Amino acid sequence: MDSQRNILLIALLFVSFLLFQQWNADTSTQxxxxxxxxxxxxxxxxxxxxxxxxxxxxxxxxxxxxxxxxxxxxxxxxxxxxxxxxxxxxxxxxxxxxxxxxxxxxxxxxxxxxxxxxxxxxxxxxxxxxxxxxxxxxxxxxxxxxxxxxxxxxxxxxxxxxxxxxxxxxxxxxxxxxxxxxxxxxxxxxxxxxxxxxxxxxxxxxxxxxxxxxxxxxxxxxxxxxxxxxxxxxxxxxxxxxxxxxxxxxxxxxxxxxxxxxxxxxxxxxxxxxxxxxxxxxxxxxxxxxxxxxxxxxxxxxxxxxxxxxxxxxxxxxxxxxxYGWLWFIASPLHKLLSIIHDFVANWGIAIIILTFIVRGVMFPLTKAQYTSMAKMRMLQPKLQAMRERFGDDRQRMSQEMMEMYKKEKVNPLGGCLPLLLQMPIFIALYWALMESVELRHAPFFGWIHDLSAQDPYYVLPILMGVTMFLIQKMSPTTVTDPMQQKIMTFMPVLFTGFFLFFPAGLVLYWLVSNIVTLIQQYIIFKQLEKKGLHSKNA
Missing domain, CATH: 2.70.98.90 (Beta-galactosidase; Chain A, domain 5)
Structure with missing residues (x-):
């Protein structure tokens, strides 16, 4: 599964999570x-x-x-x-x-x-x-x-x-x-x-x-x-x-x-x-x-x-x-770590930035595995296309040959998807940790951000988040050739930006910094893959 489809998957998971939370709130009141x-x-x-x-x-x-x-x-x-x-x-x-x-x-x-x-x-x-x-x-x-x-x-x-x-x-x-x-x-x-x-x-x-x-x-x-x-x-x-x-x-x-x-x-x-x-x-x-x-x-x-x-x-x-909901066992340690960081830096916005670097640093092996798998899958696309032409409608034979090729080339077709699925609970847990932290209520960051628990009044952070998400898309290898899918993927940053316009600034700050870290990690990983001859630019 390539990067573009991963983004669509995580977007659907995220939107489903928001809808579930709102449904749960609506049904608990009268x-x-x-x-x-x-x-x-x-x-x-x-x-x-x-x-x-x-x-x-x-x-x-x-x-x-x-x-x-x-x-x-x-x-x-x-x-x-x-x-x-x-x-x-x-x-x-x-x-x-x-x-x-x-x-x-x-x-x-x-x-x-x-x-x-x-x-x-x-x-x-x-x-x-x-x-x-x-x-x-x-x-x-x-x-x-x-x-x-x-x-x-x-x-x-x-x-x-x-x-x-x-x-x-x-x-x-x-x-x-x-x-x-x-x-x-x-x-x-x-x-x-x-x-x-x-x-x-x-x-x-x-x-x-x-x-x-x-x-x-x-x-x-x-x-x-x-x-x-x-x-x-x-x-x-x-x-x-x-x-x-x-x-x-x-x-x-x-x-x-x-x-x-x-x-x-x-x-x-x-x-x-x-x-x-x-x-x-x-x-x-x-x-x-x-x-x-x-x-x-x-x-x-x-x-x-x-x-x-x-x-x-x-x-x-x-x-x-x-x-913290059902992910309390992740959210609680994240909140404690955030509080410890704040004790040193005395600014909750800076504490969120540092926490983001720590979380993304811990998840770097997953990110590297994700992009390595995506690059390998892209390199195999000519062989996969040849198989489709050779076997036609024989799906069973096609599946058997694909599995053999994946095994021979040591490629996991889900290698690009699983890291994202593992990261999603961390994001949701941090979402609740920030949502439930009274310490962030009316806590300033700098400049125009006077309250990290409220939305950015000028929408600067959400827009920057959308821009960085678009850059991640452009840097990521993709095998999508269908024009409709390409339009959907291109629209994802716009959809996310629309959602994040009304999110607490503290959470948008986390996502923005996370995207910046992703861009840095992508650059480092792709340089390493180029040396191994695995990375090729987007079509």
Whole structure:
């Protein structure tokens, strides 16, 4: 198989990959009005200890808010129940060059996305009668300079029992420990159960053909390290899993929120939908607090970017929310290598260029084998043509003679195709590594490239990529004589350029540099082949 047909093959594989990703994104989402209509029951914000949802007729929010600020997080907490109703990520701009921070959790009419937690059970403070109005000592809490930990308590008392809901935040961390301390000064045992859930408006956000993204749920449990659970899945079937280790999350491209129960006993993982809202969360085991004693129940909320090292340190398998698909075993090492390179060069664009040279350098033996096989196949074309004339329509005899000739000349007819097929998974893996890397979000390269995660605003990189692809075609040996096939091959660079106009600049940069490396390698390989008398120029 010659170079031109290889280009057509890889183009078809690439386009098929894009179409599959978009189809997968489209089928994992569902319009809000449809999901709302399919929700047959009206459910409130508080799950019951039995696993069924409780309805709360009263208000689920108030105007009594407090603010908690660290070096990376700015949280707004509603003291009615103590839910986190807003989370600003101070290290990430909302838009490129914006002074406003990115808002992950929000409580807006068109899009509600909040982190809720509470106590249910016989002595719980969240029930069908309403949620507890907690008391704070101030309205603003700030992590001071030189301070590594910020502790914010909210208190409530009822029937001789003191409840303290505590938020504990660390410097340079998106993990927030949320704990309930139950101090039972009554004469009877107190039974409570802590729940922690994420609530979000059901939105259709599948991205585009060139940048498919996922918004929806995900979870980890004992028998499932990582699994997406879309809003559509939540509508179809409620989750109800027991686990000793795991978490419940909601994801959106570069960011994730997740609740992790901090207990060695069995917790319950659940999901549900109600009135256009999706819920996914965990229930900790029920606890009975004896009179005169106290007990603390804790869950951790991660609400921030998909920083894989920090996610992995927060909970097992939480780093898998940086979803690299089925080629994760290739994409993950590529991302780690890219991060190591960036530590030295301090520019993600330069890091991508260096990574490209490393990847293509490792694959050089495959590239050399590819062009050597193509050159040998071209040298055999006169003999193949003579066989076609000699055997005519006798295809069986023709095939036998061809196989004998390939064996005698030590030529593999698939030698030019297999290297490309082996390179395709590497490209797809790198595609996802760059797509899922929050580090590239709003990361500048130089000149007009201010954001490697967005498309080139002036389309310079895609056009240069198309030019280099055309040069590769012109330099490659070919046996194509059919005018229609020649036109199709000539059109391939134009087709690819059209696709890459809307790709993230970081990925186009990789492909452009890869093409430049290919041109250099072609020159070196063809010079070596000429010395062996194998290389001849295109017809």
């Amino acid at each position: 319009p809000q009005n449809q999901t709302a209509a399919q929700s047959a029951t009206t459910q409130g914000d508080v799950p019951s200890h039995s696993g069924e949802s409780q309805t709360i007729p009263g208000p689920s929010s108030s105007d009594k808010l407090i603010h908690i600020r660290t070096d990376v997080l700015d949280l707004t907490v509603d003291t009615l129940g103590g839910d986190i109703v807003e989370a600003k990520l101070l290290a990430y701009d909302n838009e490129l060059n914006s002074d406003d921070p990115f808002v992950l959790l929000k409580n807006e009419p068109a899009h509600q996305y909040i982190a809720q937690s509470g106590l249910i059970g016989a002595n719980g403070i969240d029930s069908t009668a309403g949620r507890a109005q907690l008391t704070a000592t101030a309205t603003d809490f700030v992590l001071a300079d030189g301070q590594d930990e910020l502790v914010v308590p909210l208190t409530y008392s009822k029937d001789g029992i003191d409840y303290t809901k505590t938020f504990t935040l660390q410097r340079d961390s998106y993990a927030v420990d949320v704990s309930y301390t139950i101090n039972n000064q009554s004469d009877a045992p107190a039974t409570v159960q802590m729940y922690a859930q994420l609530k979000q408006t059901l939105l259709d956000d599948g991205g585009s053909l060139t940048m498919p993204t996922y918004r929806g749920g995900a979870f980890s449990a004992d028998d499932e390290k990582y699994k997406k659970y879309s809003f559509d899945d939540m509508v179809d079937k409620n989750l109800n899993l027991s686990m000793t280790q795991g978490w419940a999350a909601m994801m959106q491209h570069y960011f994730v929120s997740a609740w992790i129960p901090r207990t060695e006993d069995t917790s319950n993982l659940f999901s549900r939908t109600s009135q256009g809202q999706g819920y996914i969360g965990v229930r900790l085991p029920s606890a009975t607090v004896a009179p005169g004693t106290e007990q603390t129940l804790t869950a951790t909320l991660w609400s921030g970017p998909k920083l894989q090292d920090k996610l992995e340190a927060t909970a097992p398998n939480l780093n898998l929310t940086a979803d």
